[in-house]
Amino acid sequence: MAEIVFGFGTAHGPLLSTPPDKWDLRGEADRRNPAHPFRGKYYTYDELYELRKEEGLDAQNVIEVRTERHERCQAQVRTLGKKLSEVDPDVLLIVGDDQHEWFQENVQPAFAVYHGEDIKNAALDEEKAAKAPPGIGYVMRANSPPEDIHYPCEPALADKIIASAIENEFDITASKSPPVGDKGQLGMGHAFGYIYEKIVDEAKPPALVPILINTFFPPNQASSKRCFDFGRMIGRAVNEWDSDKTIAIAASGGLSHFVIDEDFDHRIIEAFKSGDIAALTGEPENLMQSGTSETKNWIVVAGILTETNLNFNLLDYVPCYRTGAGTGNAMAFATWT
Ligand SMILES: [Fe+2]
Secondary structure: EEEEEEEEEEOOOHHHHHHHHOHHHHHHHHHOOOOEEOOOEEEEEEEHHHHHHHHHHHHOOOOHHHHHHHHHHHHHHHHHHHHHHHHOOOOOEEEEOOOOOOEOOOOOOOOEEOOOOOOEEEOOOOOHHHOOOOOOOHHHHHHHOOOOEEEEOOOOHHHHHHHHHHOOOOOOOOEEEOOEEOEEEEEOHHHHHHHHHOOOOOOOOOEEEEEEEOOOOOOOOOHHHHHHHHHHHHHHHHHOOOOOOEEEEEEEEEOOEEOHHHHHHHHHHHHHHOHHHHHOOOOOOOOHHHOOOOHHHHHHHHHHHHOOOOOEEEEEEEEEEEOOOOEEEEEEEEOOO
């Protein structure tokens, strides 16, 4: 039977691929954003700054602190790459969110499984990068391969998961080929591309099973509890897969952003450590909005790995502030071994 041999979680936010002296590119955009979600309410930048000024976050938004934290993140990305390379799994199942990359407002599946034969990580589209919001073009240039790279997928396992989902009353969306844009088939979204570009060893890429979750966009975001149960279903399906292949599982994204909430992150990390499912799935849904919603990718993965004897180990938790109002991205890196 197939065996899940390794799990990991990694942030994938723009600041990971932006030099610390350029974080203000996104900070400028934050100052113009009229509606920052934070602890269930929405704030302008000035309101948020006022609300959080007691926390003294300006002191964490200086180049020395930014640089130290950026380096800590890079070290963990390298660690994950090394560990994945050592484990050398046949298959990599990544749980990520789609942020209007494949799916648009016309159709937004809550849960989707890609079961095509292969997938590409698309080369940089310079025209798109030039039109992207401040700082995002920078990240697109840093995270895109110079040329299209095609990676094999594992449709046999994807089909097994789809069949198991239907059997277990998850009415799953199945995608057999990527949507087509004006330059042909679209490449994998950022949640998958980051891992293939920065963590996977290009010389021996595992076959990919992409699981796409709508964490981000109302009105059909799956609840945390549903995400956890969906994960458990996947874990059982993988364990029952009649194959001698080894599988690694990855969670992509999170934790709190684009307004950092360290209290929220510490509660979630504690729940991963202790395996406290009620705590993990009991956070109010109004905290799981915007970028922070990507924490649900980790909750799906925690559900999958509940079906194994692998245990959660936090490698590092690094809050990366880009303004004094607490905007930025709290990066977490972890393994399940
Ligand atoms: Fe993301």
